[in-house]
Amino acid sequence: MYITVRGTPKGEPNGSVRENETGRSGKARIAPAVIGLGVVSLLTDISSESVAAILPLYITVVVGLGPLAFGFIDGIYQGISAVVRMAGGRWADRSDRPKWVAFAGYAISAVSRFGLLIATGFWAITSVVAIDRVGKGLRTGPRDALIATASEPEHLGRNFGVHRAMDTAGALIGPLMAFAILAMFPVGLSGYQTIFVFSCAFAVMGVAVLGLAVPDLRRNPKSNNGSGDQPGKAVVQPRWSDLARPALRRLMIAAGALSLVTIGDGFIYLALQDGDGVPPAYFPLLFVGTNFAYLVLAIPMGKLADRIGRARVFVAGYVLLLGCYAIAGLHLAGLVGLIAVLLMLGAFYAATDGVLAALASRLVPEASRASGISAAQTVVALARFGASIGFGLLWQFAGLSTALLVMSLGLVAAIPLAGWLLHVRTTRPQDETADAGQVPAP
């Protein structure tokens, strides 16, 4: 349990659900819905990451597909997510059943795991991967909206931190489980199939926890009475114009600008490798190190965001990223530099991923919460995709140092811009949490 000493919370903005009906508990405790969704993500990540860890080996060594097949599967991964993500957010808001939209997403991914048990050819595996992506795209926005709905505004950052920490724990356990299973089979035979079976089992448990143990939080109409904000306005429908509100637009522009100069950790590891000769075999360990730092720092960063302002922590995360660029670009690595980069990358994710959802959830009316979160996340995903392509081009034509320098300069420009857009200097945490409450009811 995480106990924070805080003053009385500000008024409930915008008809949040009431604790006695939804199981949301006192201010210092973490809402059961958040823990529940954390467990769902933990189980689901064990399921998906155990497969993701061995899928390359499985596809090349066992199924025997070549390089081009991989490129094709990868393209599918990229494309589907963005479209489905927006649709998932919108669907959750319109239906006011975010839990069941998220449930559909988790269930679709679970079904795709069963597909792996029988998929043998190229098309079968491609379909399985595509279906999994549809499920993932669908569920993210509604799930984060549920976390926001279940949280008191002043604990949003911490609650997203709790969720992301559990999520990341699953991402760490999954590959360990997969390799442990593989190691227990004599020559690796049928080890893969067993991993798929375990993956199915964890996926089913994740879906079951969501369906049976996570409260069905809705904004209208029964949960809305007495929240004080909009008496008499029982049913509020989402509108597209909700997504065009200045505050959300500023967040999307800020996050988009920052993401356009954000290079993936894979690239940062490659840059480290280039300068310092980190052996390629340790590549996966770098991901593990970053994930571990993320896991450990997610909750403290979320709490810090609640205390000093989410926008501040969000922007500060990119300052840490800039530090990573500097270490990688100036070849300061060495073991200390390497550990510093992994810590800072983990802290960067802890300061930005959940915090972005926390920020976005307060900038739209509750009726458009899932759409708002989805929109912000989609902007980030697309901008990052663009950044990785741009960085790859730069690296190729101008060399690694120049590419890193360009991205660093971009970040140096984007950080103050984002700070200005998000009113980092003037906005207090209370203002952030009250933002959505202040906008006039639609």
Place this chain on the structure above:
Amino acid sequence: MTITRPKLIALIVICVLAVAGAAAYFGYARSSAEEQISSAPAVAQTSDLAALLAQDHVVFRSAALDDTYSKLSVVSLADPGGQRAVLDATCERVYATQAGGVCLTADRGIVTAYGITELDANLSPTASTQLAGSPSRARMSPDGSLISTTTFVTGHAYSDTSFSTDTVIRRTGGDVIGSIEGFDTTVDGHPLTEVDRNFWGVTFVDDDTFYATAASNTIGKTWLVKGSISGRTMTSVRTDAECPSIAPDGTRVAYKTRHGNPAPGHWNIAVLDLATGRETVLAETRSVDDQVEWLDDSTVLYALARDGSEGQSDVWRVPADGSGTPAVFIPNATSPAVVRH
């Protein structure tokens, strides 16, 4: 938690069933794997490696479901289904010439370490270095002085499933010439500069000239390219041709082709006459995803997975002129390399 009793019971039942089911499958799969291995008809083995190496032979990777699985193996060219010598080295991909061989390794674990081990003329390991990414193809120049490797590399892009290939040419003994991605490549008359360009499957004509596959997802094409190591250039010969393999007489190139179908999934083997540009599709109708090896000037070899099996495969042969029917050449084998004296 506000969870009703029936729901709680349902949740517990589902979780218990899921865990028990997975555990039961684990036990079943493990015992049947062990049973399979103990009851597997052991492949006939010989300990006389020297005798096999003294005659024309095939070096390959064992795919027999016993303790020889994925071991470097040798069999006589005169009796490919007969007694095989099984060596200690465990390989994902092998190649060999009279002068020596190469074994690409994957040391599985939480961190899978990939490597390349060079082998001398007796197939004893001489030197090992690390390799970035999981092994896909390996070839050597006819005199054994050059080695090319293709591996899949992760982590180049945002999505953790992103793959690119890394094709490196090195000299026997350890000097790395470099990744052929750094060569100047011209396809269909234009420089190929797309970020997502990939190269794989080198086959050496001699110590300088080679053929390989170039690809770009953006353009949506693959090309057969002819390259020069000294000139650090590659130029396209034709499209829709992957994993080339030059015939011993140097007049033809065999490769896998998708016949213009943009989505990968089904490959046929085709042979291109370099003088006339005529392409002949071979008689194998199943999809082949392998870099073929020439048995002689009129026959090619390739590995095919057995239906419904994880990891079991055989090396097949089919005439290189489009006639005939495929036949098993070496059972329980992959990655063949024909070595003639």
